[in-house]
Amino acid sequence: MTEKWTPASAADGVEQVLKILEGKWKLVILFHLFGGQVKRFSELEKAIPAITQKMLIQQLRQLEADGIVTRTIYHQVPPKVEYRLTEWGQELCPALDALLKWAENKA
């Protein structure tokens, strides 16, 4: 169970994960959606005042492409689009908690 990893392959595996999280705004977005929260585009905009629209969709689209969030479009006028985490996305929460706890342990 520890034998399947070489330093290179383990590093590579973690890097795949980091690539998913690495955008400048992805974590804030994630933490706004953890716990089953559903938010529309404009709500996220308000919740994260410093973000621009360009960055917001860019990050959302990448999270969507990576299977972390889903996008639900309501064909109304004015338009309405909702974002929420996938199951898999929700499961990220405890893993990030582990990192947070590690950081708190700094001597």
Next chain:
Amino acid sequence: MTEKWTPASAADGVEQVLKILEGKWKLVILFHLFGGQVKRFSELEKAIPAITQKMLIQQLRQLEADGIVTRTIYHQVPPKVEYRLTEWGQELCPALDALLKWAENKA
């Protein structure tokens, strides 16, 4: 225990951690040192063929500054410098494992 975090502060906490891990070569280096391994500069160079010397020290220095690795200098000629993880650095391993396991769970 979950109340001390706002989306912004939790994201910020995780970002601090990601910043430590984010260099292009840091994870490979880390995984070469996990488990109490001690390596000298030249050994890491050989273990990670694609890395340049510039990148190798740069990443090592940053890991050192962040309290993850320690550097031991032997005043010999030719010089000898050894790198190993700090206690805190070792404790990163299970947290990274959590990420790896999460990644494996992708539906």
Next chain:
DNA sequence: TAGGGTACTTACTAAGAAGTAAGTTTTTGA
């Protein structure tokens, strides 16, 4: 017919991270 709300696009610029290639120091051994 003009304006407003929502969710985007697009073109351009600036800042940062990484890569390339070469040079530096020190002392020992041929």
Next chain:
DNA sequence: TCAAAAACTTACTTCTTAGTAAGTACCCTA
């Protein structure tokens, strides 16, 4: 006197990411 080994430095270029600022489509309401 010259080369060699180990651990770095330095100057310069390129590549990626983020920021700025503006524009678009849609249809409803006044």
